[in-house]
Amino acid sequence: MSDVIVLGGGCAGLATAIAAAVLGLEVTLLEAAPQLGGGTANSSGFLWVGANHLHAAAGGNDTPDAVRAYLTYAAAGAADPERLEAFATQAPEALRFFIAAGIPFRVSPRIDHYGMAPGAMAGGRILDTPPIDAAVLDAWAERVAVPAGPLHRLGGSEAVKLGGGNSQAAWDAALVLARESPGRRGAGAGLVTWLVGTALAQGVTLRVGTPAKRLLQEAGRVTGVVTASGERLHAKRGVVLASGGYESSAELVARFESLPGWQSMFPPSLQGDALPMAQEIGAAIHHIGNNLSVFLGFRNPEEAPDLCRLSGTAELVAPHTMVVNRAGRRFADESFFQAVAPALRAFDPARGEYPNLPAFLIFDADYAAGQSFAGRPPGAEIPDWVPRAATLEALAAQLGIDPAGLVAAAARFSADAAALHDSEYQRGDTPWGLSRLGPAATLGAIARAPFYGVELHPTALASAGLLADASARVRHVRGHAIPGLYAVGNAAARTETGAGYQTGYSLASGLTFGWLAAQDMARA
Ligand SMILES: Cc1cc2nc3c(=O)[nH]c(=O)nc-3n(C[C@H](O)[C@H](O)[C@H](O)COP(=O)(O)OP(=O)(O)OC[C@H]3O[C@@H](n4cnc5c(N)ncnc54)[C@H](O)[C@@H]3O)c2cc1C
Incomplete structure (x- = not known):
């Protein structure tokens, strides 16, 4: 034992x-x-x-x-x-x-x-x-x-x-x-x-x-576990639940998170097993309502297609990228993911929808020429699975975004980039991480064809x-x-x-x- x-x-x-x-x-x-x-x-x-x-x-x-x-x-x-x-x-x-x-x-x-x-x-x-x-x-x-x-x-x-x-x-x-x-x-x-x-x-x-799968208890004390195959294992001092979160359980994600389109960034074995095991012997659970450990990422079919590849510290902070919603509008400082999180949970009761989900990463030929996409070396060819078009209107049509909104957002963002000041969300002014280098390190026009876009999924701890x-x-x-x-x-x-x-x-x-x-x- x-x-x-x-x-x-x-x-x-x-x-x-x-x-x-x-x-x-x-x-x-x-x-x-x-x-x-x-x-x-x-x-x-x-x-x-x-x-x-x-x-x-x-x-x-x-x-x-x-x-x-x-x-x-x-x-x-x-x-x-x-x-x-x-x-x-x-x-x-x-x-x-x-x-x-x-x-x-x-x-x-x-x-x-x-x-x-x-x-x-x-x-x-x-x-x-x-x-x-x-x-x-x-x-x-x-x-x-x-x-x-x-x-x-x-x-x-x-x-x-x-x-x-x-x-x-x-x-x-x-x-x-x-x-x-x-x-x-x-x-x-x-x-x-x-x-x-x-x-x-x-x-x-x-x-x-x-x-x-279950905890064993004697006189109120946890004394061991039962495995999925029915094996009973005993512990003299204690059982430690270190089985991670429930990020890959669609059921628990639906119960505790308000983020439509969620995609797990963790392996499938993270099913939240600790919760029912401990709850059935009276354990309390606790929910952090305004959890800011929320990120945006995309599916990369070349790596692990079911896994969310985080974009928040890579593409989203780099120049010549922006994030928009279906209306084509930006909604946060993309370079500061804690600022993005509350905007993703926003709900519009008049339309009965989450206005900022799905979200889309938009970038242009200048990004592709000098930056890294999906962990590839900077300037490497953008993979075939990324939608692209010669105009922003055509890209918007492919992705299901309002074309006029996208064109207007890109024009304003490009003008702001030229002035080195994001007049909407002050991207680059927040002193953190990579964008701590200031607006020049994170702002860049989205103006040169071809234009690229991918759907972003919310994911979180x-x-x-x-x-x-x-x-x-x-x-x-x-x-x-x-x-x-x-x-x-x-x-x-x-x-x-x-x-x-x-x-x-x-x-x-x-x-x-x-x-x-x-x-x-x-x-x-
Ligand atoms: C791309 C990315 C980058 C990150 N970078 C950082 C970082 O730099 N720093 C940081 O602090 N955090 C980072 N995180 C978050 C961090 O990875 C996790 O929060 C952390 O690994 C959780 O550790 P854990 O030991 O609790 O769970 P896990 O590492 O997930 O381990 C839990 C284990 O329990 C197993 N398990 C599940 N159910 C059972 C069961 N019933 N019986 C037995 N075993 C079970 C699972 O298979 C799993 O192996 C990052 C996350 C991602 C996706």
Whole structure:
């Protein structure tokens, strides 16, 4: 019998398993899919850890108060103060712990999204892992997911060095060549490789293709799980739900999200299994109504046609692109995805429709000539599956957009680009991420044929999850913690960070609350 059973082989589950094993507990991790990695493998692999020791060692002047101020601003009133405090103060400790366990986190070039927030920092808080060769996992290399696309070969920091894929001047031929090495894993897939290697070294038992379906309980305490095949597995100290969100469950998405046309950016195994398993023994769930972890993306039939390829930090921030609705109108600062999210949820009661969904990415020949589309090298040919036309009117007809509206929007946007001021949505004025470089880096006329357009789909990190406390213990609907039951990562509601999204919150939360859960179980 194990001390601990962890459900889910993404960042949160693997981190919990490693921490529990380092603390001397015997751990079994069950993964539903045939491969480990979950949504974490699809990610860019960045972790946001305020006031961390790596930044301090490099001369950074971050403080816990600045971290609290930033987290509080971005949370938009939707955080649990105790969870926020635990995240602010314990994430740096968790980071030290996992570095000591053998994972070489390093400071990346990424910066805070909310540059206008009190406590924002222009660097030092976002970490990632260096690329790694999957051969270190021996036979387990085959059981770690690797998404299509260059990012997961290249690595997050390396991709940023290339200007986020959108700067031809910064495209580094040596890096491009390096990513062709077949075993190389970067970004989220690299992080998972580091985590799996460390878990195996710590003696964690890993089982893939083993979904858990029910919790076992004795005298109110969770004592184990029943798998889909009926196997009963017992745990002396606790069961940790690290099974991610419900982003690939059409039923739960329809129940909790108000975003027609939703497309998951995560693997099909993210069905929200933790919710019914815990709810049937009285667990509380929590919904963050104004969740801003909402993004726009498109289907790329060459990669994974059912997966939403995020566009928010690539095409949407680059010059010579804009996003319009069916009326052909822009509706937000495309370069600041937190500003796009509320506009996507807008509903027009007079017409009975969501005016900004579907949305469309529109770009022109100047974009195609110098920028990166769908992760291709800047200037590479735009693939055949992208609709195109010699005029904006003809493109609008193909996409089902009002032609007059599109022509008017492009004319105004082009004039604004020439004046380096977006008179409608101030694109480029928001001090965050790539567009922090100012309007010149993100504004560009849409005037040169051919014109291109693709439908964009809304996607998000789930708005609802299990209500957990500052030690990651799952709370009963009556308020008390359910003995022996923990939720970490996206299985838990994001009450430590609330509504806003900052690159790196999610993976850092998994690491931090996984570590806190492991400590709680070690003490039990
Ligand atoms: C393109 C992209 C880029 C991103 N970049 C970042 C980033 O840089 N930084 C960041 O913080 N976040 C990022 N995110 C978000 C981040 O990927 C997720 O929020 C995070 O990976 C969630 O981790 P997790 O461990 O909770 O869940 P997951 O990694 O999704 O793991 C959950 C696992 O549980 C398994 N599972 C499901 N049901 C069961 C069951 N019944 N029994 C056993 N196992 C089960 C699943 O198969 C899955 O493997 C990004 C997301 C995308 C799509």
